[in-house]
Amino acid sequence: MNNMAATVLSVVIPALNEATSIERTLDRLVVQDAIDEIIVVDNGSEDGTQKIVLDYAAAHPQVALIEEPQRGIPAARNAGFDKARGDFLARTDADTLVGPDWGEVIRHTLTEHPEIAAVTGITTYHDSPVGFFLKIGYYLQDRRGKLGGQVGNMHGPNMAIRRSAWETVRADTTMRPDVAEDLDLALCLTKRGLRIEQLTDMRAETSARRRRTSPRDWWRFQLTGLRTITDQGYQVRPFHRAVIVGAWLTHTVQWPIYRFWDFDRRRFTLRPGRARVSAVGEHT
Template sequence: MNTLSVVVPAFNESAHLGECLDALLGQREHIHEIIVVDNNSTDDTAAIVLDRRRRFPMVTLVAESERGVVHARNTGFDHAGGSIIGRIDADTHVGPGWAESILDFFDRRLDYAAVTGPIHLYDSPWAAPYRAFVNYTTKRKPDELWVSAASGNNFAIRRSAWQAARDRVSLRTDLHEDIDLSLCLHRIGLRIAQIKSMCVEVSGRRLLTPPLEYRHYVSSSYRTWDHHNLASRALGRLLIMDMILHTVHWPLTRMLSTCDSRILPVSHSGTSVTSDRNLSPIGKNEFATSASGK
């Protein structure tokens, strides 16, 4: 039987981490452990985790001194003891049945290495229309479908798949670590699914990022795909449209919002590069055997 560990990277997240942990603890019958990785926070992030740990020993605090989401994620994943590793942000609120839906999916589908689900917004003036848009597009899709990449704020992966990709992921902090991991899985022949029942809400703080800073965030998306030789003109046009839309709505969003902007999860330039070129794929039979624990 599969067990679920949930990893939460955190840097100065005292304003949101308590609600994030409480939502997870509400599903603790389906969660083996919750690992919060403190990435050099200077606020009360650690104190919030230790407060929950006093009441719920399944909560663990791990420190990672090297700044960057990728380093915090890797440390958390390496500490995880479950056969399935969930990954959310410190401002994520998991929806009802989130943990159970992950375990059910991996029990049934040995042909998938990772899974993600729909993402809604909270504390944003655009939360209601965005939810309506996500619900509309999700309703038109199958309950389970293959996707090429998944967002780190709502993600779960087999530990066996993480171990297969561990030495292949980049350590560059100017890349999106979640896209990079997704593309590493794709490169070695492992698939990611999206399922409707795995819903979360995330903060709308990213929409408050000033346009010039947001440009770096979007450029990192293109840079990550290019790192895997998968960038295209179509992707470039899509990202340019995203930047234009963000620039247009940003002034109104800033006026209507009651929350603060969020620090970018990527740096403007990388300091470390891990090559993942010319990798040989893992055979599907080999992965299925590993995933089933045989």
């Protein structure tokens, strides 16, 4: 327990135009005693995100705001990780609601298991009309013993890494905005022989608003995964292609539902909503 108390857990949140969601995200984090520091990295917001975070930080000294002018999650993430003082560096998104014991699960795992370099968790949706399908899918995988254990990827809104591991791979990671930054980081860890563990009790709920992306743009987004794999020197295999095709098909089937879903009012509407998805590699 003393060892756990001696460590510092920092959480980094890249943010771009997240005025409508950032406060709820911070509310979930500041009440967790296991979290010592929360750094919001503003990536060029024009909607009042900065003011909201600064006002929030005035009442919560563990929250800080920094700016990163270079657009893209890789640049924002790196700026936050470099600024953070934590022995453990967690990351989530500005539209994500972490579980009430999220910080404790991260801290306990990385403290008690020095062989683990990074952790990632189970992420579902908090604003989806059909999000229960994802929860059912995870439940069935868990029943079959397919969740948890060593993995080769991480999910950006729900992950953490040791500072020592980050310092080992930082120079290997790409700053290009047209790659999947979480997969890129995971591949860098794997190449160095550093272990990533999936934790079934590390829970978070993110926004499903990306599901409004058109099938054509979603396909382009899926291709960033293949680009990330090749850029890190790995060979793209049929399995990788099958995964992105499956992900694209799943998205395409759901897309008509989300077109008529009002994320603010949490109800269906007769007017199709406008997608809130930016260029690949940027925030959404």
